[in-house]
Amino acid sequence: MSVIAPNFKLSEFIKSLLDNIFWIILLLVLIGIPAVMMVLFFIEMPVIDGELLTPFLALTWLADPSRILPVIKAFMATDIFRVMAFPGFGFAALLAAGTIFVERKMLAKLQLRVGPFYCGKFEGILQLMGDGLKLISKEIIIPAKADKPIFWAAPVLFVAAAAAFVAFIPVAPGWVVADVEMGLLGVFAVIGFFPIITILSAWSANSKFPFIGGIRALFQMVSFEIPLILSLLGVVMLTGSLNLSQIAASQSSFPWIVFLPVGAIVFFITMLAELERIPFDLPEAESEIVAGWLTELSGMMYGLVQLGTYLKLYAFAALFVVIFLGGWNGPMVVPPFPPELLEGIELGPVVAGPFPGLPLFDQAMLNGTLWFVLKTVAVIFFILLPRGVFPRIRVDMLLNLGWTKLIGLAFVNIFIALGLLYAGVLGPGGLQ
Amino acid sequence: MVGELAGNYSTVVLMFGFAMAAMAPALVISRMISPRKRSNPVKFLPMECGQVPSGEGRTHFMMQYYPYILMFVVFDVMAIFLYAWGSALLEIPKMATLPMMGFLAIMFGAMAFALYQSGRRRIW
Numbered sequence: 001m002s003v004i005a006p007n008f009k010l011s012e013f014i015k016s017l018l019d020n021i022f023w024i025i026l027l028l029v030l031i032g033i034p035a036v037m038m039v040l041f042f043i044e045m046p047v048i049d050g051e052l053l054t055p056f057l058a059l060t061w062l063a064d065p066s067r068i069l070p071v072i073k074a075f076m077a078t079d080i081f082r083v084m085a086f087p088g089f090g091f092a093a094l095l096a097a098g099t100i101f102v103e104r105k106m107l108a109k110l111q112l113r114v115g116p117f118y119c120g121k122f123e124g125i126l127q128l129m130g131d132g133l134k135l136i137s138k139e140i141i142i143p144a145k146a147d148k149p150i151f152w153a154a155p156v157l158f159v160a161a162a163a164a165f166v167a168f169i170p171v172a173p174g175w176v177v178a179d180v181e182m183g184l185l186g187v188f189a190v191i192g193f194f195p196i197i198t199i200l201s202a203w204s205a206n207s208k209f210p211f212i213g214g215i216r217a218l219f220q221m222v223s224f225e226i227p228l229i230l231s232l233l234g235v236v237m238l239t240g241s242l243n244l245s246q247i248a249a250s251q252s253s254f255p256w257i258v259f260l261p262v263g264a265i266v267f268f269i270t271m272l273a274e275l276e277r278i279p280f281d282l283p284e285a286e287s288e289i290v291a292g293w294l295t296e297l298s299g300m301m302y303g304l305v306q307l308g309t310y311l312k313l314y315a316f317a318a319l320f321v322v323i324f325l326g327g328w329n330g331p332m333v334v335p336p337f338p339p340e341l342l343e344g345i346e347l348g349p350v351v352a353g354p355f356p357g358l359p360l361f362d363q364a365m366l367n368g369t370l371w372f373v374l375k376t377v378a379v380i381f382f383i384l385l386p387r388g389v390f391p392r393i394r395v396d397m398l399l400n401l402g403w404t405k406l407i408g409l410a411f412v413n414i415f416i417a418l419g420l421l422y423a424g425v426l427g428p429g430g431l432q
Numbered sequence: 433m434v435g436e437l438a439g440n441y442s443t444v445v446l447m448f449g450f451a452m453a454a455m456a457p458a459l460v461i462s463r464m465i466s467p468r469k470r471s472n473p474v475k476f477l478p479m480e481c482g483q484v485p486s487g488e489g490r491t492h493f494m495m496q497y498y499p500y501i502l503m504f505v506v507f508d509v510m511a512i513f514l515y516a517w518g519s520a521l522l523e524i525p526k527m528a529t530l531p532m533m534g535f536l537a538i539m540f541g542a543m544a545f546a547l548y549q550s551g552r553r554r555i556w
Contacts (some may be wrong), residue, residue, distance in 0.1 A: 082443070083446050136458065139466045139468060139469070140459070141475060143476055145489070163451030164447050166447065167448075177444070178440065178441060179440070180441055180444075181437070185515065205489070206478060206489035207485075208485075212493075219497055223504075225508060229515075230511050233514055236515060236518045237522075240520075240522035240523070242519050290481065295479050303458070304455055404547065414518075421522075428522065
């Protein structure tokens with residue numbers, strides 16, 4: 001039991017506290033506020049409710065919380081919010097963190113263990129936070145003769161590439177970070193980054209186990225990239241678009257998995273391989289090559305790679321949902337907003353509202369997000385499940401599977417799509 | 433027009449940059465608050481299951497499955513070419529599919545030959 005510093009005096013403590021507060025206020029007034037004003041001078045401020053948002057107006061609105069709502073709504077329409085919070089990084093990281101916890105608990109239940117149990121009051125729900133604190137306070141050991149810049153950059157690049165993948169995923173109608181025409185090709189381009197980052201990290205570590213793991217990751221990518229690309233071609237042929245939002249919107253009556261189950265199965269298997277999950281976890285086979293390409297990563301570097309892996313898992317599951325399971329489409333289950341919320345509440349003599357910009361999200365967006373998250377969680381469950389069930393396969397079996405069986409099945413899927421299109425079942429004039 | 437099309441992708445780069453800017457501080461903070469002891473040089477040796485490592489880390493490596501990489505270089509491009517056809521399929525006339533089938537037939541032949549050759553382990 002440690003005591004507070006022996007020379008502790010309450011009066012001096014309060015004096016130092018007041019000193020700090022004084023300096024903070026002084027510096028804020030003399031430097032902070034002028035700096036903010038100078039920055040604001042060069043920024044084009046948004047027009048909200050017909051009024052130009054000046055800093056003065058924003059400060060007056062702070063006094064009335066209901067008037068700050070239009071500002072929040074305007075902020076939510078900006079690219080910054082989309083990148084940082086909702087369809088972008090924050091949302092994906094939240095789902096990824098949930099996935100890590102669910103995976104550990106579920107795997108434990110499959111193997112008749114209890115999993116994380118003590119951290120947090122209920123079933124170890126704070127385990128992830130504890131792990132994060134542990135990782136960030138651990139020493140980062142870099143092996144001698146490692147290529148330091150590349151070795152430091154690889155985990156950060158891995159997370160960044162996974163985030164760039166997340167940017168293409170449409171979560172609800174209009175809620176997507178990058179709504180681009182060639183979205184699917186962009187996804188393929190980003191997927192191609194991961195083996196490069198893997199092998200760079202493996203090569204720079206100057207150690208044998210990571211090197212073998214990196215080579216294996218390369219082989220895995222080489223044999224599964226082509227079936228991955230070809231398995232989605234059927235949907236593109238029937239939709240006539242490479243834009244992921246349009247592909248999701250085209251499934252308002254039925255998801256494509258109804259007509260193209262072969263493509264969905266091939267894509268799911270290649271997805272497991274690209275994610276380096278059992279039964280395709282050869283690059284990090286812990287019983288053969290210590291931890292594969294992760295062997296020399298320690299502390300927070302390993303934590304970042306773990307975060308990137310689960311961001312990637314979320315992105316792949318979301319891509320499966322968008323392409324084969326109909327994305328945000330689903331029956332409307334979110335109830336409409338009560339009219340009092342929009343028109344103002346009247347209680348006797350007191351009238352509150354109407355609040356401008358109060359439905360921050362419209363009903364379609366909430367419903368779409370709900371269905372999207374439900375489907376994504378279901379797909380993530382099926383991605384996690386094989387880890388408790390299947391053994392790992394050999395590298396020659398992997399190459400054989402990828403190059404003969406999966407490519408063949410992908411072409412079968414393409415011909416099914418072509419047949420459905422030319423028989424008039426789908427496409428223009430067919431089922432909508 | 434072209435710049436506008438390329439500008440649509442700026443949010444992807446923004447996302448990439450944001451993830452880097454948000455995650456690099458984690459490494460810096462970890463470096464600041466974690467202990468750093470350089471007392472023992474053995475600590476910085478590459479992992480080799482407790483043994484003193486022997487030989488180089490970056491050695492020449494026997495690429496037993498090298499033909500698959502050569503095949504990848506060819507057939508990956510083929511797969512992307514098929515997208516150019518597939519995304520325009522609804523607009524082009526039906527007869528335009530026939531040359532594509534011919535292309536696929538040639539590619540199947542080439543792929544079968546390449547798979548047969550890569551299966552012959554003795555020549556690699």
